[in-house]
Amino acid sequence: MPSPQLLEEYSQFFRLLSEPARLQLLCHLQRGPMDVASLIEATGFSQSHISRQLGQLQRAGLVSCERDGVRMIYLADDPLVQDLCTLVQTRLKQRLEQQLQQLRAA
Amino acid sequence: MPSPQLLEEYSQFFRLLSEPARLQLLCHLQRGPMDVASLIEATGFSQSHISRQLGQLQRAGLVSCERDGVRMIYLADDPLVQDLCTLVQTRLKQRLEQQLQQLRAA
DNA sequence: GTGCATAATGCGTACAGAGACATAACCCTT
DNA sequence: AAGGGTTATGTCTCTGTACGCATTATGCAC
Numbered sequence: 001m002p003s004p005q006l007l008e009e010y011s012q013f014f015r016l017l018s019e020p021a022r023l024q025l026l027c028h029l030q031r032g033p034m035d036v037a038s039l040i041e042a043t044g045f046s047q048s049h050i051s052r053q054l055g056q057l058q059r060a061g062l063v064s065c066e067r068d069g070v071r072m073i074y075l076a077d078d079p080l081v082q083d084l085c086t087l088v089q090t091r092l093k094q095r096l097e098q099q100l101q102q103l104r105a106a
Numbered sequence: 107m108p109s110p111q112l113l114e115e116y117s118q119f120f121r122l123l124s125e126p127a128r129l130q131l132l133c134h135l136q137r138g139p140m141d142v143a144s145l146i147e148a149t150g151f152s153q154s155h156i157s158r159q160l161g162q163l164q165r166a167g168l169v170s171c172e173r174d175g176v177r178m179i180y181l182a183d184d185p186l187v188q189d190l191c192t193l194v195q196t197r198l199k200q201r202l203e204q205q206l207q208q209l210r211a212a
Numbered sequence: 213g214t215g216c217a218t219a220a221t222g223c224g225t226a227c228a229g230a231g232a233c234a235t236a237a238c239c240c241t242t
Numbered sequence: 243a244a245g246g247g248t249t250a251t252g253t254c255t256c257t258g259t260a261c262g263c264a265t266t267a268t269g270c271a272c
Contacts, residue, residue, distance in 0.1 A: 001133055004126070006195075011126045013194050018121035019260075020113045027107055036219065049261050051220055061201050070218050070269055080197050084190060088119050089112075091186050095167050125230075142249065155231050157250055176239050176248050 016060055017081065021045060022053050029063060029076035036072055122166055123187065127151060128159050135169060135182035142178055 002010070017023060021043070028034060028042055039050050054074055057063040062081060065074045108116070123129060127149070134140060134148055145156050160180055163169040168187060171180045 001137065002191075007126045007129050007133070009198055010191055010194055011124050011129055013198070014120045014190075015124035018117050018124040020110070020117045021260080023113050023117055027113070031107065046262050047219075048221080048263080052260090055220080061197075067269085070216095072219065078197075080193060083193060084120075085108075085116055087186060087189060087193075088116055091167075091184075092115055092119070121229095127230080152232055153249075154233080154251080158230090161250080173239085178249065 025053055026076055026081050029074055033073050033075040132182055132187050135180055139179045139181040
């Protein structure tokens with residue numbers, strides 16, 4: 001049984017991934033480094049919002065950034081998020097197949 | 107690049123795990139089936155709260171239940187949550203070790 | 213230095229969801 | 243059928259946070 005502190009850490013981490021906006025940013029960045037302007041263009045969010053979300057992801061270590069002159073280039077080099085999503089995706093598939101079979105049996 | 111719908115599904119799933127109360131319930135249930143009274147005893151939450159959280163977990167397929175007379179026995183037979191937590195735990199360890207080494211170098 | 217880009221923060225609004233209390237639905241026993 | 247124990251739901255409050263606007267901070271060119 002994990003300690004309350006560890007449970008809190010887990011939940012905080014999962015909370016980062018519980019927001020479609022952040023997942024979207026992560027997915028974009030996993031395809032390669034991007035600057036903030038491109039992320040604004042790609043997602044349609046406001047600059048301030050993107051900056052905040054990137055800040056959260058950076059503090060969690062899921063994203064890093066480097067300066068390119070006046071621009072900031074963000075990159076997500078960690079495969080963890082990809083792995084987690086793959087596991088969840090497999091799960092979602094199983095669920096849908098189960099539901100499909102139940103409908104067929106009925 | 108995942109579709110918005112898929113991103114939404116991912117985030118909804120991770121949102122389930124983003125609450126310490128639900129993670130706590132899952133951890134208790136992964137050690138074996140329990141009835142609601144025991145979960146109340148173990149967590150200190152109100153009966154209504156536990157019932158709602160179990161309902162969410164059940165709709166997501168992370169938990170199932172069976173009647174035992176008037177009582178409901180809940181069980182979490184899915185190893186997915188355990189796998190996800192293991193991945194995250196490995197990640198947390200790495201982060202701490204990095205921070206430790208940086209402190210040592212300074 | 214001044215001016216001009218971009219990124220980060222202060223602040224306000226809005227909404228989702230946690231959590232508890234009260235109530236209703238459910239099942240068992242008699 | 244009636245009553246008692248267990249679980250689910252209606253409703254409320256409150257906190258957290260997403261999100262945008264305005265402002266500030268930061269770095270570059272001149």
